[in-house]
Amino acid sequence: MSRDQILANLRTSLASNRSWLEKEASAAPHAAPPFVHPPAANLVAQFSAELAKLEGRTYPVADAEEALEVIGRLLDEREARQVIAWDLEQIDLSGLPALLAARGVSVLDARVHGAARKERLQTLEPVSVCLSGVDCAIAESGTLVLRHGPGRPRLASLLAPTHIAVAHRSQLVRGLGEALAFLRERYGAALFDPTSHLTFISGPSRTADIEMTLSLGIHGPPEVHVVVL
Amino acid sequence: MSTHSLHFFDRVDTALHDETLRTALNRATARFVGNRSGAIGALSDADTLRDQARAIRAHALSRLDELLVRLAERVEARGGRVCWASDGEEARRYIAELARSRGVRSIVKSKSMASEEIHLNEALERAGVEVVETDLGEYIIQIAGETPSHIIAPAIHKTREQISALFEQHLGMPPTTEVPPMIRAARQALRQRFLRADMGISGVNFGIADEGAVVIVENEGNARLTTSVPRIHVAIMGIERIVERLEDLGVMLQVLARSATGQKLSVYTSIISGPARPGEADGPEEFHLVLLDNGRSQILGGQYAEALMCIRCGACLNACPVYQSIGGHAYGGVYSGPIGAILTPLLQPDLPDNYLLPYASSLCGACQEVCPVRIAIPDLLLRLRADAVRAGKFHPIEKPAIQSYAAMMNNPALYRVGGKFARLGTRLLRRKGRIRRLPPPLHLWTRGRDFPALPAQTFSEWWEERERQRHNG
Amino acid sequence: MSTPVGPRRVTLFVTCIVDQLYPEIGKATVEILERQGVAIHVPRGLTCCGQMAFNGGFRDESYAVAGRTIELLRGQGDVVLPSGSCAAMIRHLYAELFAHSPYAGPAAELAARTYELTEYLVDVLGVTDVGARFRGRISYHDACHGLRFLGVGRQARALLANVQEAEVRPLPNCDTCCGFGGLFAIKQYAISEAMLERKIHDVHAAETDLLVTGDASCMTQIAGGLSRRGSPIRARHIAEVLANMVDARPV
Numbered sequence: 031m032s033r034d035q036i037l038a039n040l041r042t043s044l045a046s047n048r049s050w051l052e053k054e055a056s057a058a059p060h061a062a063p064p065f066v067h068p069p070a071a072n073l074v075a076q077f078s079a080e081l082a083k084l085e086g087r088t089y090p091v092a093d094a095e096e097a098l099e100v101i102g103r104l105l106d107e108r109e110a111r112q113v114i115a116w117d118l119e120q121i122d123l124s125g126l127p128a129l130l131a132a133r134g135v136s137v138l139d140a141r142v143h144g145a146a147r148k149e150r151l152q153t154l155e156p157v158s159v160c161l162s163g164v165d166c167a168i169a170e171s172g173t174l175v176l177r178h179g180p181g182r183p184r185l186a187s188l189l190a191p192t193h194i195a196v197a198h199r200s201q202l203v204r205g206l207g208e209a210l211a212f213l214r215e216r217y218g219a220a221l222f223d224p225t226s227h228l229t230f231i232s233g234p235s236r237t238a239d240i241e242m243t244l245s246l247g248i249h250g251p252p253e254v255h256v257v258v259l
Numbered sequence: 260m261s262t263h264s265l266h267f268f269d270r271v272d273t274a275l276h277d278e279t280l281r282t283a284l285n286r287a288t289a290r291f292v293g294n295r296s297g298a299i300g301a302l303s304d305a306d307t308l309r310d311q312a313r314a315i316r317a318h319a320l321s322r323l324d325e326l327l328v329r330l331a332e333r334v335e336a337r338g339g340r341v342c343w344a345s346d347g348e349e350a351r352r353y354i355a356e357l358a359r360s361r362g363v364r365s366i367v368k369s370k371s372m373a374s375e376e377i378h379l380n381e382a383l384e385r386a387g388v389e390v391v392e393t394d395l396g397e398y399i400i401q402i403a404g405e406t407p408s409h410i411i412a413p414a415i416h417k418t419r420e421q422i423s424a425l426f427e428q429h430l431g432m433p434p435t436t437e438v439p440p441m442i443r444a445a446r447q448a449l450r451q452r453f454l455r456a457d458m459g460i461s462g463v464n465f466g467i468a469d470e471g472a473v474v475i476v477e478n479e480g481n482a483r484l485t486t487s488v489p490r491i492h493v494a495i496m497g498i499e500r501i502v503e504r505l506e507d508l509g510v511m512l513q514v515l516a517r518s519a520t521g522q523k524l525s526v527y528t529s530i531i532s533g534p535a536r537p538g539e540a541d542g543p544e545e546f547h548l549v550l551l552d553n554g555r556s557q558i559l560g561g562q563y564a565e566a567l568m569c570i571r572c573g574a575c576l577n578a579c580p581v582y583q584s585i586g587g588h589a590y591g592g593v594y595s596g597p598i599g600a601i602l603t604p605l606l607q608p609d610l611p612d613n614y615l616l617p618y619a620s621s622l623c624g625a626c627q628e629v630c631p632v633r634i635a636i637p638d639l640l641l642r643l644r645a646d647a648v649r650a651g652k653f654h655p656i657e658k659p660a661i662q663s664y665a666a667m668m669n670n671p672a673l674y675r676v677g678g679k680f681a682r683l684g685t686r687l688l689r690r691k692g693r694i695r696r697l698p699p700p701l702h703l704w705t706r707g708r709d710f711p712a713l714p715a716q717t718f719s720e721w722w723e724e725r726e727r728q729r730h731n732g
Numbered sequence: 733m734s735t736p737v738g739p740r741r742v743t744l745f746v747t748c749i750v751d752q753l754y755p756e757i758g759k760a761t762v763e764i765l766e767r768q769g770v771a772i773h774v775p776r777g778l779t780c781c782g783q784m785a786f787n788g789g790f791r792d793e794s795y796a797v798a799g800r801t802i803e804l805l806r807g808q809g810d811v812v813l814p815s816g817s818c819a820a821m822i823r824h825l826y827a828e829l830f831a832h833s834p835y836a837g838p839a840a841e842l843a844a845r846t847y848e849l850t851e852y853l854v855d856v857l858g859v860t861d862v863g864a865r866f867r868g869r870i871s872y873h874d875a876c877h878g879l880r881f882l883g884v885g886r887q888a889r890a891l892l893a894n895v896q897e898a899e900v901r902p903l904p905n906c907d908t909c910c911g912f913g914g915l916f917a918i919k920q921y922a923i924s925e926a927m928l929e930r931k932i933h934d935v936h937a938a939e940t941d942l943l944v945t946g947d948a949s950c951m952t953q954i955a956g957g958l959s960r961r962g963s964p965i966r967a968r969h970i971a972e973v974l975a976n977m978v979d980a981r982p983v
C-alpha cells in the first residue's frame with residue numbers, strides 16, 4: 031500500500047530531522063496577526079480605497095433605500111433581466127425581492143447537479159449579473175469573504191461579468207487574521223459542515239499573462255461592485 | 260520547440276541569444292521584483308511575518324505523517340476520496356482510471372506544478388481524454404506546445420504578436436496587437452470548455468489538516484471555475500504542501516501573495532473541503548485528493564528537507580540574476596530558478612544534466628533574501644554541488660585543478676613558487692597592462708573579460724620585507 | 733566621529749587573491765588600519781580560506797585548506813579581511829563545512845572574531861572618516877557575500893561619504909550580482925558574461941569615474957569587463973580609495 035509506504039518513509043525521515051524542524055517551528059509564534067497594516071479609523075473608507083486600487087467599486091450608503099437605489103441603477107445599466115443570486119433572504123437587505131420584482135428581474139434557479147448539469151450551466155451562462163451577500167469583508171485588502179452553502183451558490187459570485195455584493199458596516203474587519211478568527215468564532219468546528227467552499231474575493235478577476243499587461247475579467251467577473259450599508 | 264532534449268549549456272546558449280526572451284524577462288522580473296518589494300516594504304513587520312511563515316511550515320513538516328493522515332481522514336469524512344501516490348505513475352494511473360470509469364471526455368485544468376512534474380496531461384491525452392489548461396498563461400503555452408517558464412507567469416517568454424498568432428490559429432481570432440480582444444477571445448473560448456467539462460483538475464497551495472480542506476490561490480478565476488463547474492474535482496497536492504490549521508492561512512496567504520505578485524491577497528482564495536454537500540446548489544459531486552509523494556518523503560529526512568518549506572511563490576526566480584538572464588526553460592525541469600536548481604535534481608532525478616543546475620548560480624544570495632520562508636538556497640546549492648562531486652559528476656579537468664589548488668594553498672613553499680610562475684606567465688601575456696587572452700581553461704575568462712597582469716611582488720613578500728627592514732632599522 | 737581606540741592589534745588575512753593579484757589592496761589595508769593606531773600581525777604561511785574548492789563542491793579539498801587556515805589563526809585575536817566574500821566564508825560557511833567535525837568548535841570561535849574591513853573600521857573602531865580624498869565621482873557596488881551574509885554596505889557608504897572632494901553617485905541595481913561567483917565565472921562563463929553586461933550597463937548609467945567595491949574578485953570581473961570595452965571608468969577596491977592610493981585620473 032502506497033499510503034503505508036509513504037507514512038513509513040515519513041517516519042523514518044522524521045526520525046532524523048524532526049528535532050531540527052521542531053526547533054525551527056518554535057523560532058517564531060504561529061498565531062496570525064489580526065491585521066498587517068496600520069488599521070484605519072474608518073474601515074469603510076479603507077475598504078473602499080483598497081478595492082478601488084483593485085479596480086472594484088464600493089458604494090457606501092446610508093440605508094436600505096439608498097442601497098436598493100444603487101443596485102437598481104446597476105441592474106438597469108446592464109439591462110439585466112435575470113440574475114444568478116444567493117437566496118434573497120440570505121442577502122441581508124430588506125426590499126431586495128420587491129426591487130427585483132418591480133423591474134421584472136428574475137432570480138434563476140442556480141441548482142446545477144445531476145444529469146441536467148451541463149444544460150443548466152448553459153442556461154446560466156448568458157446572465158449578466160451575480161448578486162450575493164458576504165460573511166465579512168476585510169478592510170486592509172478590499173476582500174469579500176463568502177461562505178457558500180445551501181441558498182448560497184458559489185456561481186453567484188463567479189459566472190456573470192458583474193458581481194454585486196451587499197455588505198454591512200458591521201461586517202467589516204481589519205485584516206485577514208481577524209476575518210479567520212471571526213469565521214471560527216461564528217461557525218466553530220462546523221465551518222465546513224453545510225458547505226465545502228469558502229471564498230475570499232479581492233477585486234475583479236485579473237491576469238497579467240500577456241506581456242505583463244494587466245487585464246480584467248479573463249475568467250471571473252471583470253466588475254465587482256460592493257454596496258456597504 | 261523542444262529545448263529540453265538539448266544539453267544544459269546549449270539551452271543556456273539558446274536562451275542568451277534569444278533577444279525576445281531577454282526583453283520579456285527583463286520586463287517581467289523587474290515588474291515582479293518591484294511589486295514584491297513595494298508590498299513587503301509596506302508591511303508593519305515583514306520580518307516577523309516571514310519568521311512566522313517559516314515556523315508554520317517547519318511545524319507542519321515536523322508532523323507531516325500525522326497531518327497527512329488527519330487531512331486524508333477528514334477529506335474522507337466529508338465524502339471525498341484520497342489517493343496516496345508514491346510516484347507520478349501511481350498518480351497518473353489513478354486519475355486516468357477515474358476518468359475512464361466516469362466516462363470523462365474532457366477535462367479543464369487550473370495551474371498545478373505538481374501535475375507538470377508528473378506529466379499528467381500527456382498521460383491523459385494518451386488515454387483519449389481532452390485536457391485544456393485554463394490559466395491564460397498555461398493555455399498559451401499549451402497551444403504553443405511548450406512548458407512553463409515561470410512558476411507564477413508561465414508564458415512570460417511569449418510576446419503579444421506570438422500570442423495573437425496562436426489565438427488566430429486556434430481560436431480563429433482576427434490578428435491584433437491589442438490585449439483586450441485577446442482576453443475576450445480567450446474568455447469566450449475557455450468558458451465553453453468549462454461548461455462542457457466533465458472533470459476539473461487543480462493544484463493545491465496548501466492543505467489544511469484540521470479542516471480536511473485544500474486552499475487554492477489564483478487571480479483569474481479559472482481555478483474557481485475548475486473546482487466549481489465540472490461534476491468531478493481532482494486536486495493534486497505535493498505531500499509537503501500542508502499546514503495544520505485554518506488560522507495558519509492568516510500568515511501564509513499574506514506572504515504568498517506579496518512575494519508572488521506584490522498583492523495583499525490574491526484575487527481569489529478558495530478553501531475547499533470535500534464535494535458539494537447535500538442541499539448546496541452547485542459544486543462538484545465528487546472530490547478526489549491526490550497526495551503526491553514522488554520522492555518528497557525521502558527528501559524530508561536528508562539535508563535538503565528545508566526545500567520542502569517552499570510555497571512556490573516564485574520570488575526567488577524574479578530576484579535571481581541568473582534566471583533574469585536565461586529564463587525558465589534553460590533549467591530543463593518543471594521548476595526553474597534558484598529553487599528549481601534544487602528541486603529539479605531532487606524531484607526529477609532522471610534528467611541527465613541535472614547535476615549542472617546547482618552550478619547555475621553565482622551564490623549571490625538574492626534568492627534567500629526574498630524567500631518568504633527564508634530557505635537557505637545558497638547553502639542547499641552548495642550541498643548539491645558537494646553531492647555531485649562525491650558522485651563523480653564533474654568536468655575531468657576540475658579534479659586535478661582543484662587538487663593542485665589545494666596542494667598549493669596547503670604548502671607555503673609550493674604556493675610561493677606556483678604564484679611566481681603564474682605571475683611571470685601573466686606578465687608575458689600582458690599588453691598595455693592587461694591580458695586579453697589566457698590559455699585554456701582560463702580562456703573562458705578572457706572570452707568576454709580582460710584579466711589583470713599579476714604584480715612582480717606579492718603582498719606577503721612586501722610584508723616580510725617591510726618587517727625585516729623594521730627589525731633591522 | 734569617535735576617537736580612535738588605544739593600542740589594538742589585529743591579524744590581517746589579505747586572502748590569496750589580494751596576495752597574488754592585488755598586493756596594493758593589502759598595502760592599502762595596512763595603511764588604513766595603522767593610521768587608526770591598530771597594530772597589524774600577518775601570520776606566516778596564511779594562504780586561502782578554502783572557498784574556491786568549497787564553492788566547486790570539493791569539500792575534502794576545501795576542508796584541508798580551511799582547516800589549515802583555522803590552525804594558523806588560532807589564538808590570533810581579531811581577524812580582518814579586505815573581502816566580504818572570504819569573511820563570509822569563515823563566518824557563515826565554515827559552520828557548514830565543519831559541521832560534525834573536530835573543527836566545528838574552533839570554526840565557530842574564529843567566526844566570532846572575524847571581520848570584513850569596512851565593518852571593522854565602522855562597527856568596531858567607530859571610525860567613518862579615515863582622511864581619504866579623491867577628486868572625482870565614485871559609485872559603490874555591493875559585493876554579494878558581504879552584503880547578504882555579513883550585512884555589510886552601510887559601513888562602506890559611511891566611509892565613502894567622508895572621502896573629501898568625492899562625489900558619491902548612486903549605482904543603479906547596486907546590489908545585483910556582477911556575475912563573478914568564483915568558479916561560476918568560468919564554468920558558466922556565458923551567464924557570467926551576460927550578468928556582467930548588465931552590471932557594466934548600470935555602471936555606465938551611474939555616470940561615474942570610479943567603481944568601488946569591497947571584494948577583489950568582483951573588482952576583477954567588473955574591471956575586466958570595463959577594460960575589455962575600452963571604458964574610461966575604473967574599478968577599484970574600497971581600501972585603495974580609503975588609503976588615497978587611487979589617482980584622480982587614470983594612469
Ligand code: SF4
Pocket residue numbers: 518568569570571572573574575576598626629630631632633634
Ligand atoms: S524557494 Fe522561497 S522564494 Fe523560491 S519559490 Fe519557494 S518559497 Fe518562493
